[in-house]
Amino acid sequence: MSVPEKVTLVVLPSGQRGQVALGSNLLEAARQLGVELESICAGRQTCGKCQVIVESGAFAKHGITSAEGHLSPVGEAERACCREQGIEGRRLACAARILGDLVLSVPEESQARKQIVAKAATERVIEVDPAVRQVYVEVAPAGLEDGRSDWSRLRLALLEQWGLTDLEIDLTALRALQPALRQGRQALTVSLWHDRVVLRVQPGYAERVCGLAIDVGSTTVVVHLCDLRTGAVLSTQSAMNPQVRYGEDLMSRVSYAMTEPQGTERMHRAILRTLNELAASAAGAAGIELDDVLDVVLVGNPVMHHVLLGIDPVELGAAPFTLATSEALDLRASEAGLHLNPAARLHVLPCIAGHVGADHIAALLAEAPHMQDEVALLIDVGTNAELSLGGRQRMACASSPTGPAFEGAQITHGQRAAPGAIERVRIDRATLEPRWRVIGEQDWIGPGSPDELPASARASGICGSGIIEAVAEMFLAGVLTADGRFSEQAAARSKRVRQQPGGRVSEYVLVDAERSASGRPIVVTQNDVRAIQLAKGALYAGARLLMMALGVHQVDRILLAGAFGSYIDPLHAMVLGMIPDCDLTRVHAVGNAAGDGARIALLNVQQRREAIRLAGWVEHVQTATAADFQDEFVAAMALPHARDSFPHLQEHLPPDLGAPGERPRARRRQTQREESRQA
Amino acid sequence: MTEEKDITKIETQELIETMQDDLYDGLAEEVVAGVHELLRREMTPYDILTKALVGGMDVVGADFRDGVLFVPEVLMAAKAMKGGMEVLRPLLAETGAPQMGTMVIGTVKGDIHDIGKNLVAMMMEGAGFKVVNLGINNDAEAFLAAVREHNPSILGMSALLTTTMPYMGVVIKALKEAGLRKDLVVLVGGAPLNAAFAEEVEADSYCRDAAVAVETAKKLLAIKRG
Numbered sequence: 001m002s003v004p005e006k007v008t009l010v011v012l013p014s015g016q017r018g019q020v021a022l023g024s025n026l027l028e029a030a031r032q033l034g035v036e037l038e039s040i041c042a043g044r045q046t047c048g049k050c051q052v053i054v055e056s057g058a059f060a061k062h063g064i065t066s067a068e069g070h071l072s073p074v075g076e077a078e079r080a081c082c083r084e085q086g087i088e089g090r091r092l093a094c095a096a097r098i099l100g101d102l103v104l105s106v107p108e109e110s111q112a113r114k115q116i117v118a119k120a121a122t123e124r125v126i127e128v129d130p131a132v133r134q135v136y137v138e139v140a141p142a143g144l145e146d147g148r149s150d151w152s153r154l155r156l157a158l159l160e161q162w163g164l165t166d167l168e169i170d171l172t173a174l175r176a177l178q179p180a181l182r183q184g185r186q187a188l189t190v191s192l193w194h195d196r197v198v199l200r201v202q203p204g205y206a207e208r209v210c211g212l213a214i215d216v217g218s219t220t221v222v223v224h225l226c227d228l229r230t231g232a233v234l235s236t237q238s239a240m241n242p243q244v245r246y247g248e249d250l251m252s253r254v255s256y257a258m259t260e261p262q263g264t265e266r267m268h269r270a271i272l273r274t275l276n277e278l279a280a281s282a283a284g285a286a287g288i289e290l291d292d293v294l295d296v297v298l299v300g301n302p303v304m305h306h307v308l309l310g311i312d313p314v315e316l317g318a319a320p321f322t323l324a325t326s327e328a329l330d331l332r333a334s335e336a337g338l339h340l341n342p343a344a345r346l347h348v349l350p351c352i353a354g355h356v357g358a359d360h361i362a363a364l365l366a367e368a369p370h371m372q373d374e375v376a377l378l379i380d381v382g383t384n385a386e387l388s389l390g391g392r393q394r395m396a397c398a399s400s401p402t403g404p405a406f407e408g409a410q411i412t413h414g415q416r417a418a419p420g421a422i423e424r425v426r427i428d429r430a431t432l433e434p435r436w437r438v439i440g441e442q443d444w445i446g447p448g449s450p451d452e453l454p455a456s457a458r459a460s461g462i463c464g465s466g467i468i469e470a471v472a473e474m475f476l477a478g479v480l481t482a483d484g485r486f487s488e489q490a491a492a493r494s495k496r497v498r499q500q501p502g503g504r505v506s507e508y509v510l511v512d513a514e515r516s517a518s519g520r521p522i523v524v525t526q527n528d529v530r531a532i533q534l535a536k537g538a539l540y541a542g543a544r545l546l547m548m549a550l551g552v553h554q555v556d557r558i559l560l561a562g563a564f565g566s567y568i569d570p571l572h573a574m575v576l577g578m579i580p581d582c583d584l585t586r587v588h589a590v591g592n593a594a595g596d597g598a599r600i601a602l603l604n605v606q607q608r609r610e611a612i613r614l615a616g617w618v619e620h621v622q623t624a625t626a627a628d629f630q631d632e633f634v635a636a637m638a639l640p641h642a643r644d645s646f647p648h649l650q651e652h653l654p655p656d657l658g659a660p661g662e663r664p665r666a667r668r669r670q671t672q673r674e675e676s677r678q679a
Numbered sequence: 680m681t682e683e684k685d686i687t688k689i690e691t692q693e694l695i696e697t698m699q700d701d702l703y704d705g706l707a708e709e710v711v712a713g714v715h716e717l718l719r720r721e722m723t724p725y726d727i728l729t730k731a732l733v734g735g736m737d738v739v740g741a742d743f744r745d746g747v748l749f750v751p752e753v754l755m756a757a758k759a760m761k762g763g764m765e766v767l768r769p770l771l772a773e774t775g776a777p778q779m780g781t782m783v784i785g786t787v788k789g790d791i792h793d794i795g796k797n798l799v800a801m802m803m804e805g806a807g808f809k810v811v812n813l814g815i816n817n818d819a820e821a822f823l824a825a826v827r828e829h830n831p832s833i834l835g836m837s838a839l840l841t842t843t844m845p846y847m848g849v850v851i852k853a854l855k856e857a858g859l860r861k862d863l864v865v866l867v868g869g870a871p872l873n874a875a876f877a878e879e880v881e882a883d884s885y886c887r888d889a890a891v892a893v894e895t896a897k898k899l900l901a902i903k904r905g
Contacts, residue, residue, distance in 0.1 A: 013892050060844075060871055060873070060876065061841065061871060063875065065872040131905060138699070165897060251840050251841045251842050251871075252841055253841050254841075254842045255841040258842060258845075315841075317789070317840065317842030317843070318788070318789025318790065318842055318843050319791045319815075319842065322814070333761050364736055401792070401839070403870070443753060483751065484750065485748075485749075486748055504745055504747070505745055505746065505747075525746075526746040526747075527746050530746055530749055533749065534750075624791040624792060625791050625815070630794050630797065633794060634750060634751045634754055634794075637749060637750060637751050638751060642751065643782050
């Protein structure tokens with residue numbers, strides 16, 4: 001029997017990928033990768049639920065070229081179904097056979113297990129002092145003897161009744177002025193921006209002015225709709241960043257902008273469409289009109305920031321990573337392409353450097369380490385980690401190229417955090433038997449669980465928090481040595497530790513075939529451990545360089561920001577050596593701090609000034625070119641570290657680990673020579 | 680395994696194996712001591728280089744390729760190798776020992792990552808090559824100037840970003856226009872690269888890691904030299 005030829009299949013937005021047989025049915029092939037597509041008609045090409053979109057082009061990151069011609073041609077039944085559903089241009093997975101390498105997007109409605117992006121705004125005390133406020137005035141009526149314009153008389157009324165001077169009026173408000181005066185019988189509610197510009201006039205008494213706080217992350221976009229009078233969050237909406245289809249990580253997107261003539265424009269339009277949709281659904285959920293939205297605060301990392309403003313991000317793709325502007329911006333929301341009240345304003349928080357953007361400034365605003373005497377380390381973990389260290393006296397920030405391993409990429413069975421992904425792992429120190437929990441399921445699965453699991457409890461892969469725990473637990477259980485190698489004794493202790501077929505490379509079987517979604521075992525390989533060592537080494541080295549820059553020897557508290565930060569277990573992160581030693585009770589997940597900071601800046605203009613001050617005050621440390629970076633990076637690859645000690649981990653680390661800095665001598669040489677002699 | 684041995688008392692073959700173990704374990708002092716002992720026994724510098732040092736680094740390279748060893752261990756081994764080389768280098772020149780060749784290596788313009796590239800440089804030195812390391816952020820002029828000055832047989836380029844890797848194509852084009860490309864083996868590497876990319880920019884080969892770089896360099900030079 002001949003071995004079927006394999007091709008590569010990558011499925012977005014989950015990022016699941018794998019080798020599938022040439023000629024296989026796409027719906028089945030996707031399932032083999034653990035991608036669950038909705039299907040009601042069970043492959044009869046009638047329900048139109050299993051839609052996919054072929055992403056054409058060369059994907060350097062995956063090393064493949066994807067094209068529509070890599071699926072079998074559209075047949076009659078499929079064409080008819082797509083026409084009926086109004087989804088021409090999409091393909092039905094059940095109808096298509098795979099003829100070559102493919103990158104596919106699964107639209108939200110076709111995902112059998114919808115992505116959860118839950119980011120409820122945390123309740124915290126913010127003094128409400130917004131940029132836009134409403135005032136009620138009564139304007140003197142015009143008369144034959146009074147030749148002044150209505151705008152002159154409104155200005156006079158605002159001076160006399162509110163003490164406001166030097167006012168301007170937005171054209172859209174001017175257009176509405178006379179009808180409003182008539183309708184309100186000379187009584188108006190005026191919305192003012194910074195008490196300087198009239199944005200809106202409404203007849204009579206009105207009481208509603210809203211704003212949007214927007215955090216554009218490279219993966220997730222969050223919009224908070226707030227009442228600017230009360231400060232209340234009326235609705236929070238989030239979605240995947242649609243730019244994911246142009247590149248999963250930031251540099252791929254800059255690459256896309258560089259190589260595609262329309263690249264920046266396409267990504268710009270995609271994100272605006274999403275933002276406008278989120279704004280509309282937030283307004284709908286809150287029962288308000290988009291016309292009531294008069295102010296917006298926007299934050300994002302530098303690449304997102306540039307693309308959202310329609311600025312070509314090409315300069316951010318290479319050293320020296322020069323920003324078009326790092327300053328805070330006051331713009332019209334309509335200029336930027338947001339469909340709100342036509343006079344609505346947009347405030348963009350400042351950036352610090354080419355990799356440390358407005359989102360990080362916003363996170364600082366939200367967590368306010370600069371208001372404390374103690375030394376805090378704020379980390380936003382993603383493909384690129386941004387870190388800030390310090391307190392009231394002095395702060396420094398840096399970015400560190402952690403790569404996508406923490407998001408499950410570059411990991412054999414890695415995937416994004418979605419239902420079915422393993423997010424928690426424990427390994428028995430004696431038997432090396434694992435227990436794990438998958439997203440969307442309450443119960444842990446382990447030795448005592450039934451062999452037959454419901455489909456939703458079958459693991460489809462390992463997400464970022466899962467791989468962190470898996471590697472940390474493997475180390476704690478003695479499967480891994482401090483230098484990240486599989487211990488030679490581990491294979492003798494459990495059959496879960498085995499050699500990869502045909503090689504001398506080890507792996508740990510985390511989930512047996514019968515308990516996984518794909519029917520194949522889920523493993524953690526030596527190379528997976530290496531990928532995590534690189535990622536965590538880069539993160540730790542970044543923190544160390546900041547500590548050295550400030551002359552700090554101990555961190556008092558650690559704040560883990562971002563969606564991912566919320567799911568990292570502090571103990572495991574520290575055992576792995578991702579973060580420096582700290583009292584474990586003082587390591588906290590702070591959720592979407594960037595979104596919270598955007599909301600704070602939306603509700604309080606003092607905080608916008610504070611953001612500008614911070615952007616100039618926080619020192620930026622360039623990690624990659626720092627003289628000590630290589631040395632720190634290399635030392636930080638060991639578990640938890642080659643020389644730094646972790647007093648707060650003392651009771652958790654294996655007792656036979658030895659002191660940091662002590663090198664195991666003559667690690668293997670013997671086995672190597674024995675093997676070669678046997679061979 | 681490494682209980683204290685009196686290296687003056689053991690057989691030469693055992694000493695070579697011990698030195699290979701010491702290299703593997705990154706024990707620079709022991710490697711240097713071994714080199715001195717072998718010189719005392721009147722082994723030629725070239726034999727010491729190839730049998731004890733390069734032989735030891737071959738094992739390191741193979742284990743690195745297979746994930747058994749990792750960056751910190753390889754750096755330690757390379758440092759130990761360097762210690763031995765410092766003793767041997769002047770003697771090799773004196774005795775007119777055959778040379779493996781010269782490599783010029785650097786990270787391309789716009790890219791400031793250099794750890795992976797440094798690892799390649801050290802492993803190439805470990806394999807007996809003379810390496811000229813240009814560091815980070817090199818434009819085409821810098822590469823061309825170094826090629827003209829050092830007349831290498833191998834040029835290595837590294838990039839860690841999808842946004843900076845296309846610059847390798849610019850350098851290769853400039854080499855061609857200057858008439859320098861034909862005499863060079865051009866190797867490229869870095870996380871976002873692959874073999875298809877190397878082909879596209881007309882490099883001779885993509886190297887996945889430092890161990891593969893050494894193997895590829897040796898192989899392609901052997902073919903080139905017939």
